[in-house]
Amino acid sequence: MQRRSRGLIAAAAALGMTASLAACGTSEGSSDVTLTLVAADYGDSAANSSQKYWDKLVKAFEAKNPGIKVKVSVYSWSDVDRKVKDMVAKGQAPDMAQIGAYADYAADGKLYSAPELLSIPVEADFLPQLSEAGEVDRIQYGMPFAASTRLLFYNKTLFEDAGLTPPKTWAELQDAARVLKSRGVKIPYALPLGPEEAQAETMMWLLSGGAGYTDNVGTYDIDSTENIRTFDWLRDELVGEGLTGSTPPGELNRAHAFAAFTRGDVGMLNGHPTLMQMAAKKGVKFGMVPMPGINGQAKAAMGVADWMMAFKQNGHAKQIGTFLDYVYSEKNVLAFSHEYDLLPVTTSASDAMSEDKDDRQLAEFLEELPNSELYPVGKTSWAQVSADIKQQIGKAVTENGNPASILGQLQREAAAEENAG
Known part of the structure; x- marks a missing residue:
């Protein structure tokens, strides 16, 4: 994914450049929208359901972005992929889906690419092997959301x-x-x-x-x-x-x-x-x-990643990009990783985890991630x-x-x- 140099990343961050600007079109004229996200549940009980993670994150996001509301629906892993598939088939695609596979939707031209949504610093922060696994025909559509090794x-x-x-x-x-x-x-x-x-x-x-x-x-x-x-x-x-x-x-x-x-x-x-x-x-x-x-x-080592993707059907590229930039902040990536004992998908969060003494056991898995091999998820x-x-x-x-x-x-x-x- 990211074959940019650190210098380019730093320069882009300093200039405040965002790829989402290019995505603005007639459907982006108003930021007063409600985004929909269908997400998988990583918890094993009601006490640690992913719904609680998303509710807390969305509350903080909406406080900082009053023109954008986000509605998150969480489903079990046994149901979530099928749920999104059914929604897309009915012409009712969510704005975003956090599920197990993205390639079919990308190949059908239904997804925004990562550069159409994310600011350059956020896009460049993904771990390289994960962002490359999110590519179809050398364009990244799948944004890694959670990772693990074995x-x-x-x-x-x-x-x-x-x-x-x-x-x-x-x-x-x-x-x-x-x-x-x-x-x-x-x-x-x-x-x-x-x-x-x-x-x-x-x-x-x-x-x-x-x-x-x-x-x-x-x-x-x-x-x-x-x-x-x-x-x-x-x-x-x-x-x-x-x-x-x-x-x-x-x-x-x-x-x-x-x-x-x-x-x-x-x-x-x-x-x-x-x-x-x-x-x-x-x-x-x-x-x-x-x-x-x-x-x-x-x-x-074998690596596994789950994916975030954004559907074009409803427009809203600018607002989706704003939300995903927030989702992929170092603080939020670390919070999710700690809650569910998973590995961060960004360089900044990975570096922070590797330096934290409280993450010693996860660090053993983290060491395997840079050289891990993932499923061929880019194949439809x-x-x-x-x-x-x-x-x-x-x-x-x-x-x-x-x-x-x-x-x-x-x-x-x-x-x-x-x-x-």
């Missing part, structure tokens, strides 16, 4: 009792899992390849095997030699040895794996920052290390490809599973979906 969590008590150290390679992970199994641990390594989030666990293992979903030029390469080798190893050396517990990986969802970890039933699993709070509440002592690779640390085909992976990948590690066949099928479906788009 680390390997391990149960410190189980490891210390068994005299184990955190693994750095696949062989060490397997050896540790064998020891834990011999000591009666129910799930030495939790491998959630169930339909909830199989695409995430899959990607982490593909990266640890030296490849990923795409090749170096961004073309789907799901059935690469490295990826087949990775799933052959998982089938034979982890699942085949009974090191992943009694529930077949294809039936194990992330939420159930996390819950088992907080009960002390899991030795190791890949997790994101929210697992820290969940485990701490249950009194589970845990450690976190980078995902082991086939012969050392994985090629890259990704939503369907991800859905296919969720439904099929668990079959690859069954007793008679054929990774080459399953990955080959996923590759063919991905290529077809890409060509259709």
Whole structure:
């Protein structure tokens, strides 16, 4: 995203230049408008619902911008993407949506680009790899809103009792899992390849095997030699040895794996920052290390981002830009990140977090973010490809599973979906 120099950014800030000026048109003649935002809920109860975060932010924004009102509707992650899709289909698009994917809407010409909305200093503050992931045809439409990376969590008590150290390679992970199994641990390594989030666990293992979903030029390469080798190893050396517990990986969802970890039933699993709070509440002592690779640390950590986007249908580009500049201030980005144990999406907030002693545990995830690899979210085909992976990948590690066949099928479906788009 931001390939500008710091000097240019500073100069733009000093001059007070804003890209939103260029967006002003006949629909922007009055600033007396009510903006609508549909957003995802990151809370796990009414007490910490994202509605509370947005209500507080909007109240402060409206006090400073009396001509602009903002109405925010928050929905669960299981509903929010579908809700926005239905609204757009009915010709009732919200002004803004904070959801999981943007590429389809961008490809259909329904979104404002980031430069049409944001001031230059705000646009330039996004972390580069996140803003680049928000691009379609080299233009940024998806504005990162929340980010996380994944680390390997391990149960410190189980490891210390068994005299184990955190693994750095696949062989060490397997050896540790064998020891834990011999000591009666129910799930030495939790491998959630169930339909909830199989695409995430899959990607982490593909990266640890030296490849990923795409090749170096961004073309789907799901059935690469490295990826087949990775799933052959998982089938034979982890699942085949009974090191992943009694529930077949294809039936194990992330939420159930996390819950088992907080009960002390899991030795190791890949997790994101929210697992820290969940485990701490249950009194589970845990450690976190980078995902082991086939012969050392994985090629890259997996990064995940959720997206803010703005629809053209109602106009209001200037007012949307004013609101989003406020949303992406360092103070507000940090407030959201702290509330939900997520990583900041801006350089300024990331720098502040890395310097804050109270953020020591999040800093471990933060260190992984600059070199992390994200899903290929800029592809309009990704939503369907991800859905296919969720439904099929668990079959690859069954007793008679054929990774080459399953990955080959996923590759063919991905290529077809890409060509259709």
